Amino acid sequence: MHGGGSVGIVYKVVELSTVGEEEIEAALNEWTAEGWTFDAMQFAMRDSSKRPAMAFLAFTRNENSE
Numbered sequence: 001m002h003g004g005g006s007v008g009i010v011y012k013v014v015e016l017s018t019v020g021e022e023e024i025e026a027a028l029n030e031w032t033a034e035g036w037t038f039d040a041m042q043f044a045m046r047d048s049s050k051r052p053a054m055a056f057l058a059f060t061r062n063e064n065s066e
Helices: 021-033
Strands: 009-016 037-045 052-062
Antiparallel strands (some): 009 052
């Protein structure tokens, strides 16, 4: 059980349908400026291409952060 003073972690997932250097950098800069901490990046691939079809960026922060 968590005590009343415990701090939980909140997650945010950002989906990018256009995957390129500029789009990834823009999303990373936008969400870290909002106080989120970058956690992970996952790509969704197409069978017919070596380029990713989508990217998912995961961010975290304390639930008490504004």
